[in-house]
Amino acid sequence: MSHPLPSFDYYPKRFMGTTPQKPQAQCSKKSLFVAILAILFSVIITCIITYYITLNMTRAIGTGRTGDSTYTPDGGEETGSGEQPEAGEKPETEEPTDPTSDIPAEELRLPRSVLPVHYDLTIKTNIPGYPGVPEDKKLSYDGQVKMRLKVKERVSKITLNSVGLNFTTAECSVTSKGKNIPISSIENAVKLEMIYINLGEQLEENQEAELKLVFSGNYREDLAGLYYTVYTEHGEMKYAITTQMEPSDARKMVPCYDEPDIKANWTVTIIHPTGTKAISNGIEQGESKVDKNFISTKFKTTPKMSSYLLALFVSEFDYVEKKTKNGVRFRIYARPEAKHQLQYALNAGVKCTEYYEEYYGIKFPLEKQDMVAIPDFAAGAMENWGLITYRETALLYDENIYTPGSKRRVAVVIAHELAHQWFGNLVTMKWWDDLWLNEGFATLVEYSGTDVISDGNFRMTEDFVNGALSEALSYDSRASTHPLSFKITKVVEVNEAFDTISYAKGGSVLRMLRQVIGEKNFQKGLQHYLNLHKYSNAKAADLFEALNEKTPESIIGPNGGKLDVINFAEQWTTQLGYPLLTVTREDENTIKVTQERFKKNKDAVEKPKYRNPKYGFKWDVPVWYQEAGNKEIKFAWLKRDEPLFLKTKSAVVLNADSFGFYRVNYENAEWKKIGALLVKDHEKFSAKTRVRLIEDIFICAQVDLVDYELAIDFIQYISKEKEYYPWSTALSEIGVIIGKYESDPEVEPIKKYLVKLLSKNYAASSFDYMAKNYKNDKKFFDVLLMSEVLSAECSLGDEDCVKKATALYTDHVEPNCKGSDKKSSSCNKLAAPLRGYAYCYGVKKGGIKAFNRVFQWYRIEDVQREKDNLLRGMACLDDIPTLKKVLLNAMDDEKSDFRLQDLSSVFATVGGNKLSSEFFLNFLITRWDDLQVRLKKDMTGFRRIIQTLTSSIDTPSELSQLKSFLKATPSAEKMSVFHGILEGAPVKIAWRQKNLKKLSNHFAQLLQKSQ
DSSP, X not given: OOOOOBGGGGOOOSSOOOOOOOOOOOSSOOOOOOOOOGGGGSOOOOOOOOOOOOOBOOTTBTSSSSOSBOOOSSOOOOOSSOOBTBSOOSOOOSOSSOTXXXXXXXXXXOOSSEEEEEEEEEEEEOOTTSTTOOGGGTTEEEEEEEEEEEEOSOEEEEEEEOSSOEXXXXXXXXEETTEEEOEEEEEEETTTTEEEEEEEEEEOSSEEEEEXXXXXXXXXXXXXXXXXEEEEETTEEEEEEEEEOTXXXXXXXXXXXXXXXXXXXXXXXXXXXXXXXEEESSOEEEEEEOSSSEEEXXXXXXXXXXXXXXXXXXXXXXXXXXXXXXXOEEEEEEOGGGGGGOHHHHHHHHHHHHHHHHHHTSOOSSSEEEEEEESSOSSSEEOOTTXXXXXXXXXXXXXXXXXXXXXXXXXXXXXXXXXXXXXXXXEEESSGXXXXXXXXXXXXXXXXXXXXXTTTTTOHHHHHIIIIIHHHHHHTTSTTOOOSSOOOOSGGGGGGGSSHIIIIIHHHXXXXXXXXXXXXXXXXXXXXXXXXXXXXXXXXXXXXXXXXXXXXXXXXXXXXXXXXXXXXXXXXXXXXXXXXEEEEEEETTEEEEEEEEOOSSTTOOOOGGGSSOTTTTOOOEEEEXXXXXXXXXXXXXXXXXXXXXXEOSSOEEESGGGOSSSEEEEOHHHHHHHHHHHXXXXXXXXXXXXXXXXXXXXXXXXXXSSOXXXXXXXXXXXXXXXXXXXXXXXXXXXXXXXXXXXXXXXXXXXXXXXXXXXXXXXXXXXHHHHHHHTTOGGGHHHHHHHHHHHHHHHHTTOHXXXXXXXXXXXXXXXXXXXXXXXXXXXXXXXXXXXXXXHHHHHHXXXXXXXXXHHHHHHHHOOOHHHHHHHHHHHTTOOOHHHHHHHHHHHHOTTTOSSOGGGHHHHHHHHHTSGGGGGTHHHHHHHTHHHHHHHHTTSHHHHHHHHHHHTTTOOSHHHHHHHHHHHHHOHHHHTOTHHHHHHHHHXXXXXXXXXXXXXXXXXXXXXXXXXX
């Protein structure tokens, strides 16, 4: 679906932190219950995460590649794509268990006896605060839809999807061949999310019919279907109406055929209050006055599209406008007070669209493209055709508040959603079991789109290795993962697929395939696929067939003939996990490469349906390798059923440039040879290769494939490293180690060693340099590396660093922001990368008094990115009772200062403080019932919160405590999120038991040697 929410907005977190019953269909008019207002009176607080679902609690909170929670205030780097998402991006509104478990899957699918050709939809939006809206209708809307239908079989009823809608039967009708067909009843099958239009006469096959339905509904509370969002303008509360339909929420706004392969044209008319603007998928066709209080806007009919792409938006938002060179009208909308933050997205969107038109070989199919920044939005963004919706932080950009990393994040999300306008919208998956192809492809292409937006300054080919690839390898090393292609029989199961696997692994596997067959061949195959299936639907197999057709005979596969793309892709998409390649030396002239599946917890067991894949957890593996002293990257195939032998006397590095979706381990002697090569001349290997080497050796150490001492010694060259990504990876891996010690005193030698390792970089780093250069994209990586170094140094307690960071608050923020009515986004004149430091160390040193002041700024702030900075600052407080109060505030269903969309961010932020490990598990257990009251309105966010609250479990007693809680609490035990937690905890426990003292001693010895 939409772009994944990155965990905690893709900031580096390695070191900092001290760290309703559903209404039935009715046969007469009645008003719906007034929706609860409390949630949307809260003040904006932004989370973001990730592709990613996510999705994927990245390096910040323990489900990314580092596995542990530490916190940084700088707001520095935000990695490329995601998360994963983790995730899942949309809020689920049901229990994570299947409420339709007693219903056969085929009964939940719509029959194909009658299919839509065209929808003519009119929606009247009643909005609070505008004249002419009755009190009992201010939180509801009225609708009418006329459907032109193709009757393919003789039927006596018409079946549609519908959830929570009321119908006025007297005004509903069915006609065919000019004849009225009586409606005997409208029957609501609530559990099936369907309605049956029972007819007094049969409709004959091979004819057209028109169905008119008049209905009403409430705006929803769960940020799905048709809902309202709240913002302030000059201190006055305003409402806007918006939509979120994917995967199956269009039925919550309008009765329709809500399955992706049932495409139809949509003609939309919106009746909205005078003074507001309305937009939808098509370009505006005309506007007319209904009465003194309402106007009607009609939009041009869309191309054939799936219902989940339907969108509308009604507001007083303002916009900026520009046209592409092919005449596509681009508008970017935001609340009026944020209009000044729209120009970057406008230029980025136009530039990226022009690039995609060339790349796909197909002009943008619509006359206009709108993009809107929504104050309340559960996902990161959503690719609705012609009307893309975003969280504010994923579209707005103010150079005075946004860090370089957050600027890149905006570019990445724009590139992702625009990629979908062709791949996903023009050609759509037939069913949700091919969701990974939709999202994996958009993840892949967002990197090249972002490079175009940034004129190459963000170096996204490198960022893929450090971002999407690392996230996917981490997530897919668990037994509780799933294949890219897995059977989804019910819509309720779709949410399982909005995760790091679909996004990051999907993109990684496609990237590997692209490298194998060549970029030009990949592009030709893609263009062939899009032209074959445009305005229709396709399966993943259709893409691989198109790629196979465009792959020339010269591309050799593992068996010596032309590569069979379909067979190759099937191995990587139908079985979960990935291989670990092991390199051993047979003799002085030969190395041997073998494979086995890599799992972090070898004792963990897969779900039964995934345990015995067709290919037996073996893969045909494309191996890119580089011999010592030679910059040439060579290629060979490791076959599924036999080892690979390479003739070479030199040390060999596998997966050079990190195109392969696998890890590599070497026998100790080979690791040492490679380490020596890095010390001698690390630049003989690319930065992408160095990242892969560092990450692989540390991950192998985590699972006892190599000794940790070997991994630590391997990065001794790092003091010579000048590139950001290898440094970031090394710091991340050491951050993992530090995080596992929590408050244990044995961590001190490690901290001291890291300070020594950072000494040269710290001496060359300064807040002043960052402030002067962060707006210059050509200095992007200089600023990112400096930001990371300063974050680490301050978090390690360096007095000089902490003093300078604290002075940012006491000398610059506090004096300029006195008074309870000042917004920090205006009164604070610090450069964007310095704001996080100032708030964190201001609170850390100023205690409760500073915390209260920052919280007050946070309450009145309306720039979501600045609210992020303030929240991070609040989380630096060394006071457990106050940190608990923040969490309780977030859980309050009536008086919370935090929006529903951002609750998981609040918990993740507090979780970045090392004090959280002292109370999080107990908080989960003792507050379980309280947690569910508000948090379960967003089940995806709730799962993230559970992951956060359990991230510090690393002792047998804590694991036992969790197991006892789950046994005594059925509502928790049935949640699948705990399965992954129970799988990962034993690995953490074993790590501490084996490595805690041993590593402390090793770092102490390294310190002595360096004296």
